[in-house]
Amino acid sequence: MKAAIYCRVSTDEQAREGYSIEAQKRNLTKYAIDNNFEIYDYYIDDGYSAKDLNRPKLQDLLNDVKDGKVNVVCVWALDRLTRDVVDMWTLINTFNRYDVEFYSMTDSTTTDTASGRLELNVKGIFAQYERERTGERVVEGMLERAKKGYYTANRVLGYDYDPITKEFTQNPEEAKTVRLIFELHCRGWGIYKIAKHLNSLGLKTKEGNQFANNSVSYKIRNGWYYCGKFMYKPKNKKAILLDAININNPILTEEEFMTAQKIRNANYSKTRKYGSEAFTFKRRLQCVCGKNFSTYSTWSLRKTGKVMMRYYKCRKSDEGRCENNKTARNDILEQEFADFLKDFANKEFIVLIERNNEMIFELKKDLENAEKDLEKEIGRRKRLQYLLLDEGINKEEFESLNFEITNSINQIEERMKNIKNNIEGLESLNAVEKEKELAVMLSHIWEELTQPEKRELIQRYVKRIIYSDHIEKVEFIL
Ligand SMILES: [Zn+2]
Known part of the structure; x- marks a missing residue:
């Protein structure tokens, strides 16, 4: 088994203990020797982040995988390779296609079984969460700084x-x-x-x-x-x-x-x-023509009395230079935004469901294979019993062979139990629920917020809302 050892450290991780290239190299070398792997080469990306696969040594590694030069890829941890689920899939599929095994030392995950691949899928999703959370950390960092007396603007x-x-x-x-x-x-x-x-x-x-x-x-x-x-x-x-x-x-x-x-x-x-605080989407709303919407207010007579209504409209359309003369009313727009969040949450859900269905499909294939193996073993046992009846073998031989078959059957049944558990787990996968909940939660929060809170949320997390006669697209500040 020829092993490729891949190490990576980003510039801001370089100072952190346990992440150093030397530590990764040392641990992985020991790991390879313990497993009787022959080390083919070290692939070291020093000072590269895991945001994409565009790293020189990772590309070298992939080329060597494709050329059949290595059989095993070893990394210290999953996030050394990537933090992105899609990138993870790209890599895993490449490894699978070229029959290359993959070992992550600290995640104790291999890709040579369906359950190993499943675990990898889950971990990949979590690694992505981790990355998304760094956006929140920036906000926290600003708060930290504020506590020390730094005005931030x-x-x-x-x-x-x-x-x-x-x-x-x-x-x-x-x-x-x-x-x-x-x-x-x-x-x-x-x-x-x-x-x-x-x-x-x-x-x-x-x-x-x-x-x-x-x-x-x-x-x-x-x-x-x-x-x-x-x-x-x-x-x-x-x-x-x-x-x-x-x-x-x-x-x-x-x-x-x-x-x-x-x-x-x-x-x-x-x-x-x-005041302008009443405009929840102020400076965030952009017409499809590219011009920002401007704000204006008018009095409106309602059953409850005189009410101030707030609107947004394309500045160019006022000047007759844009076809989109739709006016968006603040309170209606708040509702449209809530609907958009819900849609968004559902879309994310579907993507994950699809991904998991692929995994379930694979696991079910593994289950079928296990069932076939089981049938084979049961067939062997039957033939053995006939042999004993026909006195083709003696009692001792029978017992020895029967013991072997029983062991084999137990193992297969154990395997099938694991696969079934994994299918079950996948069908109610926590990670999926978590991601769905996250998006749904956002839309729930929205309904409960007061107008000034909504405005604060928009101003902080939404970069731009592209609007025609409905919300076309929302760009978030991450
Ligand atoms: Zn316009």
């Missing part, structure tokens, strides 16, 4: 941000604009008037745009960073105010900012209902 008018040192320093020109906003606000100017004034002076937002009402009100409402502070909200807990250690030279004093807050609070209850 990329672009804030008034400051320049250094992504390396994570520090905010005053941008003199922009800081002037910020001070003007707060000054006018404290003089009693309304948001709309301030925005108009800033635009008449030719001042621009951080993105280089004209000021809109909400970009002014947001700064007054949430601009704690202008006095060197920020709100930190741990999950399910009340927000707390922290000093930002990475804002060196705040634009406003705390007193100045607090004064502005008091003035705003005086009008808050009157205006809050009609």
